[in-house]
Amino acid sequence: MVDVTEVPLLGSKLEAPAPPPGLVERPRLGRVLDAGLQRPLTLVNAPPGWGKSVLLSWWTRATDLRVGWLGVEDGDDPRFWSHLRAALSSAGGFAGDALPSPDEAPHEVFLARLAAVLADLREPVSVVLDDFHRIRDPRVLKGLEYLVRHAGRSLRMIIVTRGGPGPPLARLRLAGAVTVLEAAELSFTMAETAELLAALGLELPDRYTRMLLQRTEGWPAGLRLAGLSMRGHCDPLRFVDGLTGDHEAIAGYFVSEVLDGLDDGHLEVLLCGSVLDQLTGSLADALTGRSDGERVLAELWKAGTFLDPVGDRRSSYRCHRLLGEFLRRELARRAPRRVPDLHRRAAAWYAARGSSPEALQHALLSGDWRMATDLLAGHWPDIVLSDSAPPFGAPDPAPPEAALRDNPDLALACALHQRILGDRQGTDRYLRLAEDRAAEAGDGKAGDEKATAIRLIRSVTAGDVAATFSLASRLLAHREGGEGARSVALSALGTARLATGDLRAAETALDDGVAAAERAGLDRARAVCLSRLAVARALLGDLHLAGRTAHDSLSVMAAPAVCGYAYLALAITHHEWGDGKEAARYLDLAKSPGDRLLTALIGIVRLWSLQAGESSAGADGTLREARRALTGWAVPTYIAHRFTAAEAALRTSFGDTGTAARLLADQAGASPGGSAPLAVALARVQLRDGDPETALRTAAGAPNGELGLSLEAGLLEALAADRLGRDRHASATLEKILRLADRERFRGVFLREGRAARRLLSSHLDSGTACWPFVMDVVGCAAERTVDGPVAPLTERELTVLRYLQSVLTTEEIAAEMHLSVNTVKTHTRHIYRKLTASRRREAVRKAREARLL
Known part of the structure; x- marks a missing residue:
């Protein structure tokens, strides 16, 4: 039945x-x-x-x-x-x-x-x-x-x-x-986003494509919905500029795919939490008055509601940008009077846990002016060093005129908030207002220390080295500021020394800043100093110490003001150790929220990685991004030289020595005087152009800079001497730099020079060296890097097709030889290309031979 x-x-x-x-x-x-x-x-x-x-x-x-x-x-x-x-x-x-x-x-x-x-x-x-x-x-x-x-x-x-x-x-x-x-x-990449827009009949400038990608965070459905909406829009660029989660198509998607499946308790947590960038169970409880926030957040994540766990323990969650914008609109529509109270509750929660910068932001957004000024008075050295992201959609708090008149510190609090928002004009407006109110009250010095500190940190972020030196000296001269003010001033002074390439002075200032912060009990100031100290040590060549310092800074506080420099330091150390994958991973983690120096240094290290052969794709785009980081500010000579040397080395590795030589000559003419980065890059150009005699003199005469540069210069000198047949000179120079490199495990400098360095090192093994284990390690790594095998193994049928691909037979002829259909052969070919990361037949055959498959 x-x-x-x-x-x-x-x-x-x-x-x-x-x-x-x-x-x-x-x-x-x-x-x-x-x-x-x-x-x-x-x-x-x-x-x-x-x-x-x-x-x-x-x-x-x-x-x-x-x-x-x-x-x-x-x-x-x-x-x-x-x-x-x-x-x-x-x-x-x-x-x-x-x-x-x-x-x-x-x-x-x-x-x-x-x-x-x-x-x-x-x-x-x-x-x-x-x-x-x-x-x-x-x-x-x-x-x-x-x-x-x-x-x-x-x-x-x-x-x-x-x-x-x-x-x-x-x-x-x-x-x-x-x-x-x-x-x-x-998540979609930049190239995939451009391909999707092209398929929809849209062509945007790179800047707007990147903006669209950032606003959707690579969410494929969001990109497709935005693209479909743009097709009927009279001004696509203006559409991208104003795209938020409030857009009708995106909001409708969130309603049907997220909100409709939630019960009231889960929806309340999402709506209340939308005023924050990150949400924990405890914070959700503080906002809602519930006691099950941790469980609700875990259930929301398991339901796939656009919450991303922050960290491995899944104790904190971050909402997708577009969903956050949509939820804030819903909250304002459903319960507008709750918004100030939610910010007040968040401020109290952060203040109770010693997170003064976040507490100040939410106190201002709640309109609780007394809480805001109390926080500033008690914790300004900690707050002024914060560059934490402002709450989602945080507006200008705009206190009433009466409140600002009665309390100049409130204007300083608002100035700090505007600095975090990245609003330079708003920061200046509130600083002037604070000074005017203090002058009207007959106390021109009231709040001067805090105002100086705000201007100082703003000058650091803007890359204004001259202003940083001046304001740091002024803040250090304040007697009443104590160790807190001293740690802020020294962190800025050390960063400015780092920008000018005075690395030992930077190390001293930042080390002193760490000590001052420890005496004042300021974790944020200590972590900020440690993160920049790690970069100075990495550039100096103290790689192991730099790595420990970076990890120390992250263990103290994983804040944006800390992480960018700490991860950059780790990227430099792994780059010098010859570990390209780890270097790239840390470089991707390094973020630069409005910090010009950090952005420039990240760009320079990305160029280093391209020269190392760790990634040759997108070199032009990387160069454009790096150049963009050097526009709009007075770039210190040290940074300009580092960038030009990195670009010249990259172009030399591509064989474009003419452009490289012009870049170096132009930079040397613009800023005369000895420069180790420029000299090393010029020696590499001369050696590549077949002029070892001049290359040897240039490398030998390079100014004695950081250890990494000294090792590069020494290796180029040894390679030039070897090419000239001066074996003793080559061997002595090589042994000298090997002893220096061995101490900090500088493998990258040898690996980047490719086969020539490998051959020289192999010969040096035969003639005898005190650094035998290190040289063997480098030679072994170099041998591994010469073969780049497929991502996944080829099947027997794919290997057979691959052998035919090295012939002159067409796809139809290969199919006839193998007694297969043409479509089957094409499918096998696509798989071969994908596994070998090739786009053409000749490239696939070349990579297969390099991987010893043919």
Whole structure:
């Protein structure tokens, strides 16, 4: 008898969704999915609209592997195993009724039989479980874990979901059996954004494309919605300039995909938390008066509601920018009178935990002027060093004239708030107002110390070295400021010394600043001094000490004013150690919220990484970005020389020695006097141009600068002497710099010079060296870097196609030779290109030969 209540399995559930119009293919993610097939489970986990299903749909069509598909819907829990059986069967390769039915035996017996059948397969089978978050039964997760563990290498499962994976899958993840793609990886890149806009018939200047990418944070659905809306807009550039989460199409998406699925308690936490950049359970409780904030935030994250955990412990969450803007609009519409009270509660919460800068911001936004001035009076050295991001959508608090007249310190508090917002004119307006009010009260010195400190930190951020020296001296001259004022002044003075290249003086000032901050009990000032001290030590070549100092600063306080410089220092140390991947990771973490010096230094180090061959793609774009960081301010000579030398070295590595020489001559003419960076870069140009005699003299005469520059100059001198046949000179010079490099493990300087340095080092091993272990280490690393293998192994069929690709046969002729269809050969070729990160046939053959596949 047929059960008329049984819901039939629709064929559409076993088919990947059709790609959207204007599909942007994403080979970089395809390579991750290809590599993921080496593990039993791939987890694609992100909030709605992040292109998960689109990516998997494209990938399953592009691959020639056996891949089944199951689109999960609400209420599928009881029928899940029947549906999974159908999805596996649709992938093909199973004879008759080889797959057991869940209706024929108890559940545990069915799972064991299914695992046994899968384990016996000659070729692995893959299955995509789309929208898996709709499964609520924890026994399903447990059963999948069982299958993954016991099916061996024959089953490859790809789970597409929102939020947390659940305890069973988390255990597999801890065991290293899971490849993970999350929102950070799925976010669109600049190139993918431009491709999407082009597919929609839009062409924007790079600046506006980048602005659109930043405002959407790479959210694919947000970018597509914005692009579709722009097509009907009379002024697309103005549209991008004003895009927020309030836009009708984006707001509608949030209503349907986020708000409609929430109960009142979860919605209240989201709405109240929208006044903040980051939210913890305790802070959510303080805002709402509830006691379950931590649990609610965890549940919101697991539901995929555009909350990102901050850090590994998932105790703090950050809301997506567009959703935050939408939620603030909803809060203002539903309960406008609650907004000041929410800021007041946030201010009290931060103040109770010693977070004075955040407390001050929220006190001003709440209109509690007394709380704001009390915080300034008691904690100004800590507050003035803050460059923490202002609360989402924070406006100008605009206190009434009467409040400003009665209390000049309130104007100083507002000046600090405007500085954090990056509003220079607003900062100056409130500073002048504070001085005018103090003068009217007959006390021209009232608040002078605080005003000087505000101007000082603003000059540091703006890169105004002359003003920084002057204001730092003025603040140090204040007797009543104590150790707090002294630590602020020394942090600024040390940063200015860093900008001028007076690194030993910078180290002394910042070291003294650390001591003053410790005596005053100011964690933020101590962390700020430590982070800049780490950069000075990294540039000087004290790499191990620089690394420890950077980690010390981060352990004291992970604030924006600290992290940018600390991560930059770690990027420099790993670059000099020859660890390009770690250097790139730390460089990506280094942020520069309005700090001109930090932005310039980050740009210079990015050019170093390009010269090192760690990434040759996008060199022109990186150069443009780095140049942009040097516009609009009086760039110190040291920074200008460092940048020009880095650009010249990069162009020399590309063979463009003519441009490199002109750049160096122009810079030397603009600022006469000896310069180690320029001399080293010029010696490299001369050596590349076949003039070793001049290169040797230039390198030998380079001013004695930082250790890294001295090592570069010495290596170029040794290479030039070797080319001239002066073996003793080359050997003596090489041994001298090896002794210096060995102490701090400076491997990068040798690795960047490529085969010539490797050959010289290998010869030096034969002639004898006191640095044998270090030289062997460098030579071994250099050998590894000469081969750049594929991201994922090639199959036997792909290797056969690859061998044909090195011939002159056309695709049609290769297909005829292999007795395959033309489309199959094209599919294999696409996979080869993706795995070898190549875009053309000749490039793929070249990379295959370098990887010794041919």
